[in-house]
Amino acid sequence: MSSGFSTAEPATKFTDGELVTAVGSTCVCHRVRRHGKWHFVKRLRPELAGDPRYVEAMRKEFETGYGLDHPALARYVELGDDYIMMEYVDGTPLDEFAAHRPDVFANAATAWRLVSQLLEAVRYLHHHQVLHLDLKPANILVTRIGHDVRLIDFGFCYTDTWRDTTGLTAAWAAPEQLCGGVVDERTDIYALGRILESLPLPRRYRRAAQRCLESDPARRYQNIDQLLTALAPRRRWPIAAAVAVVALAITGWLVRDHPVSQPQPATDDTVHTTPADTLAAPIEALDTAPVTAPIPPPPSETAPEAASPADAPPTAIEDPEPAPATEPAPAAETSHNTAPPRHIQSLEQDVQDNINELYRQATSFQRTPRIIFLRQTLPQQFDELINYYVQAGNYVKVSEYTYKRQVVMQVFDEMGM
Amino acid sequence: MTFSPYVISLLQDKSAIDCSSPSAAEMLSLDIERVTGERLGVNTLKRLLGRLDECEPREATLNIIARYLGFPNWSVIERIEAHRCNSDFATVYRELRTTRLAPGQRVAITYLPDRRVVMECAGRGRYCVTESINSKLRPGDQLSLPILVDGFPLIAHDVVRNNQPMGTFTAGKEHGIHWEIET
Numbered sequence: 001m002s003s004g005f006s007t008a009e010p011a012t013k014f015t016d017g018e019l020v021t022a023v024g025s026t027c028v029c030h031r032v033r034r035h036g037k038w039h040f041v042k043r044l045r046p047e048l049a050g051d052p053r054y055v056e057a058m059r060k061e062f063e064t065g066y067g068l069d070h071p072a073l074a075r076y077v078e079l080g081d082d083y084i085m086m087e088y089v090d091g092t093p094l095d096e097f098a099a100h101r102p103d104v105f106a107n108a109a110t111a112w113r114l115v116s117q118l119l120e121a122v123r124y125l126h127h128h129q130v131l132h133l134d135l136k137p138a139n140i141l142v143t144r145i146g147h148d149v150r151l152i153d154f155g156f157c158y159t160d161t162w163r164d165t166t167g168l169t170a171a172w173a174a175p176e177q178l179c180g181g182v183v184d185e186r187t188d189i190y191a192l193g194r195i196l197e198s199l200p201l202p203r204r205y206r207r208a209a210q211r212c213l214e215s216d217p218a219r220r221y222q223n224i225d226q227l228l229t230a231l232a233p234r235r236r237w238p239i240a241a242a243v244a245v246v247a248l249a250i251t252g253w254l255v256r257d258h259p260v261s262q263p264q265p266a267t268d269d270t271v272h273t274t275p276a277d278t279l280a281a282p283i284e285a286l287d288t289a290p291v292t293a294p295i296p297p298p299p300s301e302t303a304p305e306a307a308s309p310a311d312a313p314p315t316a317i318e319d320p321e322p323a324p325a326t327e328p329a330p331a332a333e334t335s336h337n338t339a340p341p342r343h344i345q346s347l348e349q350d351v352q353d354n355i356n357e358l359y360r361q362a363t364s365f366q367r368t369p370r371i372i373f374l375r376q377t378l379p380q381q382f383d384e385l386i387n388y389y390v391q392a393g394n395y396v397k398v399s400e401y402t403y404k405r406q407v408v409m410q411v412f413d414e415m416g417m
Numbered sequence: 418m419t420f421s422p423y424v425i426s427l428l429q430d431k432s433a434i435d436c437s438s439p440s441a442a443e444m445l446s447l448d449i450e451r452v453t454g455e456r457l458g459v460n461t462l463k464r465l466l467g468r469l470d471e472c473e474p475r476e477a478t479l480n481i482i483a484r485y486l487g488f489p490n491w492s493v494i495e496r497i498e499a500h501r502c503n504s505d506f507a508t509v510y511r512e513l514r515t516t517r518l519a520p521g522q523r524v525a526i527t528y529l530p531d532r533r534v535v536m537e538c539a540g541r542g543r544y545c546v547t548e549s550i551n552s553k554l555r556p557g558d559q560l561s562l563p564i565l566v567d568g569f570p571l572i573a574h575d576v577v578r579n580n581q582p583m584g585t586f587t588a589g590k591e592h593g594i595h596w597e598i599e600t
Contacts, residue, residue, distance in 0.1 A: 025503035052569035
């Protein structure tokens with residue numbers, strides 16, 4: 001890398017016009033169209049364009065961001081002579097979102113969803129030896145659609161290969177940052193405590209935030225896993241969830257002659273995930289009787305399978321209208337106590353029927369159970385259902401695929417299965 | 418409005434009062450009167466500390482608190498807080514903002530392996546190369562140079578040689594540069 005002259009234009013121009021969307025302390029963001037898609041283009045402010053530290057920080061931001069891949073991290077597309085191009089995120093900074101939508105934070109499920117997405121994103125960074133070091137609401141976007149978190153701005157991050165040009169924002173920085181001390185994951189945890197403290201969250205978040213804000217890093221949560229554990233909602237129905245897992249495992253072992261095919265989603269999905277890391281314990285701990293009644297698979301939208309009476313889709317799935325309440329299938333639920341938890345029963349009646357069907361269907365799968373669940377319900381209840389299954393240790397995949405106006409939600413007990 | 422964590426930390430440092438304690442507002446009111454000679458209502462302080470429903474304090478109230486903290490007025494605290502919300506580097510670098518140089522002053526720049534360039538300030542952010550050893554810059558080159566930072570590359574814009582634009586010149590990409598003002 002020798003020194004030399006460069007005659008590149010100082011300001012790369014993009015076609016289809018540019019619209020300034022944000023002016024920060026170091027950069028100016030424009031929304032531009034490239035290849036028919038909207039992108040963010042980020043440039044240094046003119047007064048900083050000649051400062052080699054900011055130039056290096058921008059390069060570091062691109063190289064770091066480009067090497068990461070997580071749904072809650074904004075994607076980096078291109079590094080130019082004087083700009084970074086990244087995916088366009090239709091969202092607002094976290095503090096603005098909190099000011100306009102306090103209801104999201106007042107609701108336990110949606111608040112946890114946002115907070116856990118943020119924590120998962122930071123945990124991902126730490127697992128890749130990246131410290132963000134500039135966590136603050138301005139660097140956390142909440143998407144307009146779906147209210148998902150997008151973490152941005154790695155310009156002041158620390159990585160193994162970019163050890164200089166680390167930075168901070170004084171109002172959100174940990175004490176060790178402010179005095180030039182050693183930084184580590186606990187430094188980001190301090191900033192997360194500041195963020196949690198600033199949001200209109202329920203009281204239990206305040207207690208965790210206080211521990212994050214301990215001046216001595218040794219007294220804080222030592223990593224994101226500990227903070228996640230401390231904040232995770234208590235599992236109200238661990239027995240029911242464990243029993244469901246046992247039913248999945250045992251009937252998968254018993255019912256091997258009834259392979260099941262599932263309808264394929266029409267488009268890519270939004271994935272809400274949490275590690276299924278507790279399956280072994282409930283399976284070992286519980287003693288259950290085998291389930292003998294195989295359950296037919298749900299139909300596909302384009303090619304409904306010819307169904308025998310035993311394989312016919314259950315009525316609740318085909319019929320989008322709310323169905324009367326039914327008791328769970330006796331063979332499965334009675335022996336395995338797989339009746340839906342009490343709080344689920346408060347949902348709409350058709351949702352409850354679908355949940356009953358969920359447990360019955362669970363018995364028809366093999367070693368790698370996949371549960372197709374069709375529902376027609378209100379978005380808030382849908383989010384509550386997602387939260388319920390995620391908390392129980394499942395992966396939930398929400399598809400745009402629909403069958404008779406019902407959205408398909410797939411619940412997996414292992415990622416990718 | 419309620420006090421930000423920063424302002425609360427300033428109050429605590431100044432008064433040695435734990436602002437989270439139930440009697441903080443009363444003690445703070447007394448201490449503010451002791452220092453400034455002005456008395457602030459306990460309920461006003463409770464609102465600003467977040468213990469009562471928020472209110473919009475009068476400017477005079479905020480200025481009293483600013484003077485108690487040692488600032489001329491509240492707007493200074495607001496500016497400091499605004500700066501605290503901006504991202505900045507954690508490390509203090511040895512830097513030279515070239516606008517500090519007077520016309521005629523010279524700065525010597527060295528970088529590996531054996532490069533040395535001396536530039537003379539021509540005013541208005543422009544510099545003229547007066548000496549060049551093993552560098553691609555030549556004596557007589559004119560350029561714009563906003564800042565020099567030890568350990569970082571040199572980035573010179575709008576380089577002109579013999580009235581011909583040469584573009585941007587970058588040096589010391591691998592190991593950075595070292596600068597010294599020549600006396």
